Amino acid sequence: MANYVFANSAVIFLRLLRASRWSLVAIALLGVTVSIGTPTAHGQQPATPPLYGGSAATPQQGGSATAGTFAPVLDSEKRPITAGGFVKNGPIVYQDISAKAGLTGWRHKMGTPQKPFILETIGSGVALLDYDNDGWLDIYLVNGSTYEALDGKAEPPHAALFHNNHDGTFTDVSAQAGVTNGRWGFGVAVGDYDNDGWPDLYVSNFGKNRLYHNNHDGTFTDVAEHAGVTLGNWSTGASFGDYDGDGKLDLFVPGYIHYDVSHPPAPGSAAVGFGFCQYRGAPVMCGPRGLQGEPDHLFHNNGDGTFTDVSEKAGVSDTHHYYGFSSTFVDVNNDGKVDLIVADDSTPNYLYINKGDGTFDDASFYSGFALNQAARETASMGLAVGDYLNNGRVDLYTTTFSDDYKTLFRNEGDGNFSEITPQMGIAEVTYPFLSWGTEFIDYDNDGWKDIMSVSGHVYPEVDKYDWGTTFAERPQLFHNVKKGKAFEVVPAVEGTGLAIVVPSRGAAFGDLFNDGKIDVVINCIDHTPVLLRNVNADTNHWVGLKLVGGPKSPRDAVGATVYVAAGGIRQRGDVMSGGSFESSNDQRLHFGLGPASAVDSVEVRWNSGLVEHVNLPSVDRFFVIEEGKGLVPSVYDAIANSAASAIKPRSAGN
Numbered sequence: 001m002a003n004y005v006f007a008n009s010a011v012i013f014l015r016l017l018r019a020s021r022w023s024l025v026a027i028a029l030l031g032v033t034v035s036i037g038t039p040t041a042h043g044q045q046p047a048t049p050p051l052y053g054g055s056a057a058t059p060q061q062g063g064s065a066t067a068g069t070f071a072p073v074l075d076s077e078k079r080p081i082t083a084g085g086f087v088k089n090g091p092i093v094y095q096d097i098s099a100k101a102g103l104t105g106w107r108h109k110m111g112t113p114q115k116p117f118i119l120e121t122i123g124s125g126v127a128l129l130d131y132d133n134d135g136w137l138d139i140y141l142v143n144g145s146t147y148e149a150l151d152g153k154a155e156p157p158h159a160a161l162f163h164n165n166h167d168g169t170f171t172d173v174s175a176q177a178g179v180t181n182g183r184w185g186f187g188v189a190v191g192d193y194d195n196d197g198w199p200d201l202y203v204s205n206f207g208k209n210r211l212y213h214n215n216h217d218g219t220f221t222d223v224a225e226h227a228g229v230t231l232g233n234w235s236t237g238a239s240f241g242d243y244d245g246d247g248k249l250d251l252f253v254p255g256y257i258h259y260d261v262s263h264p265p266a267p268g269s270a271a272v273g274f275g276f277c278q279y280r281g282a283p284v285m286c287g288p289r290g291l292q293g294e295p296d297h298l299f300h301n302n303g304d305g306t307f308t309d310v311s312e313k314a315g316v317s318d319t320h321h322y323y324g325f326s327s328t329f330v331d332v333n334n335d336g337k338v339d340l341i342v343a344d345d346s347t348p349n350y351l352y353i354n355k356g357d358g359t360f361d362d363a364s365f366y367s368g369f370a371l372n373q374a375a376r377e378t379a380s381m382g383l384a385v386g387d388y389l390n391n392g393r394v395d396l397y398t399t400t401f402s403d404d405y406k407t408l409f410r411n412e413g414d415g416n417f418s419e420i421t422p423q424m425g426i427a428e429v430t431y432p433f434l435s436w437g438t439e440f441i442d443y444d445n446d447g448w449k450d451i452m453s454v455s456g457h458v459y460p461e462v463d464k465y466d467w468g469t470t471f472a473e474r475p476q477l478f479h480n481v482k483k484g485k486a487f488e489v490v491p492a493v494e495g496t497g498l499a500i501v502v503p504s505r506g507a508a509f510g511d512l513f514n515d516g517k518i519d520v521v522i523n524c525i526d527h528t529p530v531l532l533r534n535v536n537a538d539t540n541h542w543v544g545l546k547l548v549g550g551p552k553s554p555r556d557a558v559g560a561t562v563y564v565a566a567g568g569i570r571q572r573g574d575v576m577s578g579g580s581f582e583s584s585n586d587q588r589l590h591f592g593l594g595p596a597s598a599v600d601s602v603e604v605r606w607n608s609g610l611v612e613h614v615n616l617p618s619v620d621r622f623f624v625i626e627e628g629k630g631l632v633p634s635v636y637d638a639i640a641n642s643a644a645s646a647i648k649p650r651s652a653g654n
Contacts, residue, residue, distance in 0.1 A: 063272075063276035063277065063286055063287045063288055063289040063290055063291075063346070064279075064288065064289065064345070064346050064379045064401045064458075065289075065345075065346040065347075065376070065377050065378050065379040065400075065401060065404070066379070066401050066402070066403035066404045067374075067376070067403055067404040067405070067431075068403060069280055069403060070403055070431060070432075070468070071468070072432070072466055072467055072468020072469075073431075073432050073468050074468065080432065080467075080468045080469055080470050081432050081468065082402075082432050082433055082455065082457075082468075082469050082470045082473040082474065082501075083470040083472065083473060083474065083501045085474075085492060086491075086492050086493065086494045086499045087491045087492065087493055087494065088493070088494055089493065090490075090491040090493045091490065091491070091493070091536070091537070092493055092496050092535060092536075092537070093443060093444075093477060093490060093496070093497065093498060093534065093535070093536045094475075094477075094496060094497025094498055094519075094520070094532040094533065094534060094535065095496060095497050095532070095533050095535050096496075096497045096500050096530060096531070096532060096533075097168070097531055097532075097533045098528065098529060098530050098531045100168070100169070101168060101169055101170050101531050102162070102169045102170050102171065102172075103139070103162060103170060103528065103529045103530075103531055104528040104529070105172065105528075106141065106160045106162075106172060106528065106529065107157075107526075107527065107528050108123070108124060108141070108143055108144060108157070108523060108524060108525055108526060108527055108528075108529070109143060109144055109145070109146060109157040109526060110122075110123060110124070110143075110144030110145070110146075110184075110525055110526060111144065111145075111146060111147070112146075112147075113460065113526065114460060115285055115458070115459070115460050116264075116266075116285055117264045117265065117266075117285055117286075118257065118259075118265065118285050118286065118287040118288065118291070118458075119184070119206060119234075119259055119261070119264070120144075120285075121285060121458040121459075121525075122186060122236075122256070122458070122505070123144070123186075123436070123456075123503075123505025123506065123523065123524075123525035123582075124141070124142035124143060124144055124185050124186055124187070124505060124506055124523050124525075124582065125142050125186065125187045125188045125237065125437075125505070125506030125508075125523060125580070125581060125582030125583035125584070126139065126140065126141050126142065126188070126437075126506045126507065126508045126521050126522070126523040126529070126583050127139075127140040127188040127189070127190050127201065127508055127583060127584040128140075128190075128508045128509075128510040128512070128521065128584065128585060128586045129190045129199045129201070129584070129587075130199065131161070131163075131177075131198075131199055131214060131218075131220075132163070132218055133197070133198065133635070134164075134166075134635060135514070135622075135634070135635035135636055135638075135639050136164040136166055136512075136514065136639075137164055137510050137511065137512050137586055138161065138162060138163050138164050138170075139160075139161070139162040139164075139170060139508075139512075139521055139529075139531075140159065140160070140161050140162075140179065140188055140201060141159060141160045141161075141162070141521075141523050141529055142159050142181070142185040142186065142187065142188050142203060142506070142523065142582070143157040143158055143159045143160070143181065143185050144157060144184055144185060144186075144525075145157055145182075145183065145184035145185070145206075147261070149182075150184065150261060156182040156183070158174060158175075158180035158181065158182060159174060159179060159180050159181040159185060159203070160172050160174045160180075161173050161174040161177045161179050162174075164512065168513065173218070176218065176219065177218060177219050177220055178212070178219050178220050178221065178222075179201065179203075179212050179220050181203055181205070181210060183203075183205040183206070183207050183208065183210070184205055184206040184207055185203055185204070185205050186204050186205060186206065186234075186235065186236050186237075186256075186582055187203070187204040187235065187236050187237040187238055187326075187506075187578075187582030187583070188201060188202065188203050188204070188238075188506075188582065188583065188584055189201070189202045189204075189237075189238040189239050189240055189251075189577050189578045189584050190240070190577055190584040190587065191239075191240025191249045191251075191554075191556060191558055191577045192214075192249065192554065192555045192556040192558075193211075193240060193248070193249045193251070193301060194213070194305065195247070195248065195249075195549075195554065195555040196214075196216070196555070197548075197555055198214035198216050199214060199556065199587075200212060200213050200214050200220075201214075201220065202229070202238050202240070202251060202253075204235035204236055204237070204238050204253060204582070205235060206233070206234045206235075206259065206261075207232065207233075208224065208230040208231065208232050209224055209229060209230050209231050209232075209235050209238075209253070210222045210224050210230075211223050211224040211227050211229055223305065226305060226306065227305060227306050227307050228299070228306050228307050228308070228309070229251060229253070229299050229307050231253060231255075231297060233255065233258055233259060233294050234255060234256045234257055234258070234259050234294050235253050235254065235255060235256070235294075236253075236254045236255070236256045236324055236325050236326070236582055237254055237324075237325055237326035237327055237343075237383075237578055237579075237581065237582040237583070238251060238252060238253045238254070238327065238578060239251075239252050239327045239328045239329055239576070239577045239578025239579065239584075240252075240329070240558055240577040240578070241328070241329025241330075241338050241340070241558060241559055241576075241577060242329075242338065242553075242554050242558065242559050242607055243298070243314070243329065243337075243338060243340065243354060243358075243360075244300070244358050245337065245356075245607065245608075246301075246303075247549070247551065247552045247553050247554060247607065247608065248301040248303050248554065249301055249554045249556075249558060249577075250298065250299060250300050250301045250307070251298070251299040251301070251307060252296070252297070252298050252299075252316070252327050252329070252340060252342075252578075253296065253297045253298075253299070254296045254318075254324025254325060254326070254327050254342055255293065255294025255295050255296050255297070255318065255321075255324055256288075256293070256294055256323050256324055256325065256345070257287065257288055257291050257292065257293060257294055257323060258291075258292040258293065258294045258321075259291075259294075265277075265286040265287055265290075265291055266286070267283065267286060271286075271291065272286045272287065272290040272291055275290070276289050276290030276291070279459055279461070279462075280465070280467060282461055282465060283461075284459045284461055285458070285459070288323045288345050288346050289346050292321065293318075293320070293321030293322055293323050293324075293347070294321065294324070295311070295317055295318045295319075295321055296311065296316060296317060296318035296324050296342065297309055297311045297317070298310055298311045298314050298316050298317075298340075310358070313358070313359070314358060314359050314360055315352070315359050315360045315361070315362060316340060316350075316352050316360050318342075318350070320347070322342075322344040322345075322347035322348065322350070323344055323345035323346055323347050324342055324343075324344055324345075324350075325342075325343050325344065325345050325380065325381055325382075325383075325581065325582070326342070326343045326380075326381070326382055326383040326578065326579060326580065326581050326582060326583075327340065327341060327342045327343070327383070327578050327579075328340075328341055328383060328385060328576050328577065328578040328579040329341075329558070329559060329576065329577070329578075330385050330394055330559075330574050330576055331394075331559075331561060331574070332351070332353070332393075332394055332411065332415055333353065333413075333414055333415040334392070334393065334413075335354075335356075336605070336609060337354040337356050338354060338559045338607075339351065339352060339353050339354045339360070339415075340352040340354070340360060341369075341383060341385070341396065343380035343381065343382065343383040343398050344377075344380055345379050345380060345381065346377065346378075346379045346401075347377055348364055348365070348370035348371055348377045349364060349369050349370050349371075349377075349378075349380055349398065350362070350364045350369075350370070351363050351364050351367045351369040351370070351415070351417075352364075353367075353415050363415055367415050367416055367417055368409065368416060368417040368418060368419065369396065369409055369417050371419075372407050372419050372421075373418075373419040373420075373421075373422075378398065378400040378401070378404055378407060379400050379401035379404065380398040380399070380400055380407075381398070381399045381400065381401075381434075381435060381436045381581050382398065382399040382435065382436050382437050382438040382453065382507075382579075382580055382581035383396065383397075383398055383438070383579050383580065383581075384396065384397040384398075384438040384439045384440050384451065384453075384579065384580070385440065385574065385576065385579060386439070386440025386449045387411075387440075387449065387571065387572040388440055388448070388449040388450075388451070388480055388484050389410070389483075389484040390447070390448065390483075390484065390569055390570060390571055390572070392563070392570070392572055393411035393412075393413060393572075394411055394572070394574065395408070395409060395410050395411045395417075395440075396408075396409040396411070396417065397409070397438055397440065397451055397453075398438075399435035399436055399437075399438045399453050399455075399581070400430075400434075400435065401434050402431070402432055402433060402434040402457060402462075402469045403431060403432075403469075404431065405421055405422070405426075405427035405428070405430045405431055406421065406426070406427075406430040406433075406435055406438075406453065407419050407421050408420055408421045408424055408426065408451075424486055424487050425486050425487055425488070426451070426478050426487045426489075429476070429489055430453075430476065432468050432469045433453075433455040433469070433473055433476065434455055434456065434457045434458065434469065434473070435453045435454065435455040435476070436453070436454055436455065436456065436504055436505050436506065436507065436581040437453065437454045437504065437505065437506050437507025437508070437522065437580040437581040437583055438451065438452065438453035438454070438507070438580060438581070439451075439452060439507070439509040439579070439580055439585060441509050441518045441590075442518065442590065442591075442592035443477065443479075443517075443518055443534060443536055444479070444536050444538045444540065444592065445516065445517075445538055445540035445541065445542045445592030445593065445594065446538070446540055446592055446594045447540075447566070447567065447569045447571060447591075447592050447593060447594045447596075448480040448481075448483065448484060448569075448592075449480055450477065450478055450479050450480045450487070450490075451477070451478040451480075451487060452475065452476070452477045452478070452507075452509070452520065453475065453476050453507075454475045454504035454505075454507045454520075454522050455473035455474070455475065455476070455504055456471065456472055456473050456502065456503035456504040456505060456524065456525065457469055457470065457471045457472075457473065457503075459471070470501070471503055472501045472502050472503045473501060473502075473503075473504065474492055474498065474499060474500060474501050474502075475492075475497070475498055475500070475504070475520075475522075475532075476489070476498075477489075477490040477498060478490065497520075497532040497533070500530060500532075502522065502524045502527055502530055503524050503525045503526065503527055504522045504523075504524050504525075504530075505522075505523055505524065505525050505581060505582070506522070506523040506580065506581050506582045506583040507520055507521065507522045507523070507580055507581065507583060508520070508521050508580060508583045508584060508585050508586070509580070509585045509586065510585055510586020510588070510590075511544060511586060511588070511590060512531070512533075513533070514544075514622065514636075514639055516541075516542035516544065516590070516620060516621075517533075517534035517535075517536065518534055518586075518590060519531065519532060519533050519534050520532040520534075523583075540592055540593060540594050540595065541592075541593040541594070541595070541596060541597055541619045541620055542590065542591060542592050542593055542619065542620060543564065543590075543591050543593060543599055543616060543619050543620070543621070543622075543623070544588050544589065544590050544591075544621070544622035544623070545562060545564075545573070545588060545589045545591075545602070545622070545623055545624075545625060546587075546588045546589075546622060546623070546624045546625070546634070546636070547560050547562070547575055547589070547604065547624075547625055547626075547627075548624060548625070548626040548627065548632070549606060549607060549608075549627050550606070550608065550610075550626070550627030550628050552607070552608035552610075553606050553607040553608045553610075553627055554607060556575070556587060557575045557587075557606070557607070557627070558575050558576065558577050558587065559574075559575060559576075559607045560574070560575045560604060560605060560606050560607055561573070561574050561575075561604075561605045562574075562575075562589055562602065562603065562604050562605070563601075563602070563603040563605075564591045564599060564601070564602050564603075565599070565600040565601045565602075566591075566593045566594075566596040566598065566599045566600050567593060567594050567595065567596030569594070571591050573589035573590070573591060574589075575587050575589065588622065593619060596619075597619060598619065599615075599616045599619060601613065601615075602614040602615070602616060602625075604625060604627075606627050608627070610627060610628065612625075612627065612628070612630070614630050614631060615631075616631070617631075621636065621639075621640040622634075622636040622639070622640070623636065624636060
């Protein structure tokens with residue numbers, strides 16, 4: 001316990017040194033071990049107090065950051081809690097309608113089932129976007145690849161674009177749309193980079209990336225070569241954002257590992273030592289620790305269809321070569337400029353504060369976001385951003401590896417964060433899970449944001465050992481109670497969406513059926529996708545807002561912030577690209593209103609600096625707000641008023 005207290009004292013000391021920016025020096029003086037450069041072969045994690053299972057945490061040798069080794073947690077039927085712990089009765093929040101929706105004819109494929117190399121284990125993302133501007137969200141699923149396809153000996157797996165048919169079903173239109181990718185795919189970001197009013201797609205790969213320009217006719221054209229954004233090694237969870245305030249979306253692309261498929265990191269090879277190829281003493285794939293990281297890239301939008309790499313000039317090039325996974329742009333300190341957040345695997349996270357002059361201040365350590373409250377780096381996979389306290393400041397949640405808890409960072413203001421997960425009651429229950437896609441969502445429309453995450457392990461070997469974890473895992477949903485003072489676990493009821501056990505990776509969250517309920521689409525590794533439809537029985541009200549930027553803002557309003565007041569609660573919503581895990585969520589803003597049947601006020605803070613106030617005439621529908629014009633007629637008027645386009649009311653059986 002003394003080491004634990006000392007580690008927390010180190011974090012406090014770093015906060016005190018914020019003004020002088022001496023964080024890294026302070027860490028060295030205090031003797032706290034963190035990676036501050038390309039990771040070296042230390043392979044050991046400091047022990048921390050056991051939070052579950054009743055056994056002491058012991059250092060674990062291996063390539064991923066964890067809190068140690070813990071006793072397995074089993075349910076009453078002796079199943080690992082990651083694939084069990086179900087209850088027979090309880091609230092039914094989600095139902096798996098994947099087959100009924102027409103999604104299960106497509107399958108993700110990545111490498112071999114044995115997963116001997118890290119390239120095969122990470123999985124891919126998913127995006128929700130209205131690519132044809134008909135008012136209904138469509139689904140884009142990134143696919144992986146195989147070694148045979150890389151060698152040109154087999155047809156590569158294809159990504160899928162599913163068109164929303166407005167009746168609860170989807171049709172695969174990827175071939176005619178021209179977005180099948182055919183490369184070893186990982187992440188996807190949505191953004192209207194040319195401000196033509198149509199969403200475009202950036203797909204990050206192992207190999208060259210793609211920028212799919214929306215042609216306005218149901219098709220896309222890959223313009224990445226012309227745009228100068230192909231890169232070429234291993235890119236992950238990209239995001240769009242207007243960092244310099246010129247009204248055009250720029251592009252950030254994290255790098256993961258510098259990987260050579262001709263010389264893969266086998267145990268004992270020149271690429272990696274043996275110590276990074278074990279988990280709990282068993283041989284597994286090697287990495288990420290012990291492997292060379294890949295730098296990050298920021299591309300400035302030139303406004304002519306091309307981009308310029310300004311990573312070094314802006315101060316976000318990742319000179320330490322951390323293992324980047326997920327990213328997004330959002331204003332964390334409420335100064336009107338979007339900042340940049342990067343979740344890094346087994347290395348410190350990045351938080352870059354926008355200085356307003358085209359550069360960023362690396363605030364990762366002194367902000368409190370780089371490490372958890374034990375001053376220890378985590379294997380951060382996914383990233384959620386949202387104001388769960390309804391105090392006007394965005395908070396952060398990152399998913400991590402198994403044998404570690406997932407981390408909730410409370411925004412204390414002025415770009416400072418406190419990691420408070422144990423105090424909120426959601427640390428112990430997450431230890432056995434290896435989690436990926438995540439988001440703050442108000443699943444029951446009570447006006448308070450909840451947290452959801454999806455999980456699945458990277459080592460197939462875990463199913464052979466009594467470690468208390470599994471390769472396929474169930475989702476977790478935490479209900480925000482007591483006005484943000486605590487979260488409670490929503491039980492996994494047998495036969496419902498929270499009880500599915502699948503190898504999840506990317507997840508995107510949004511209202512797929514325009515009925516005010518937040519649904520979830522999960523891209524599962526080597527598996528068919530999952531669509532969890534929100535069937536929660538609440539009768540709370542809601543409102544959805546789609547923003548359209550003016551001449552001095554991005555057309556899709558990425559980076560805009562909205563405050564909605566109703567029923568005595570003032571909520572914040574931010575239009576973002578990227579986030580979750582290598583994925584992109586619904587960019588329309590959703591606000592649960594609880595029992596309030598009217599909205600008191602809507603305040604929109606546009607990227608241009610304009611602050612606009614809008615009155616909404618009703619609730620339980622979507623509205624479109626255009627910068628400088630207020631409410632404007634839209635396709636949602638017909639959707640709201642037409643009984644023919646309405647899906648029948650949801651129930652637990654739907």
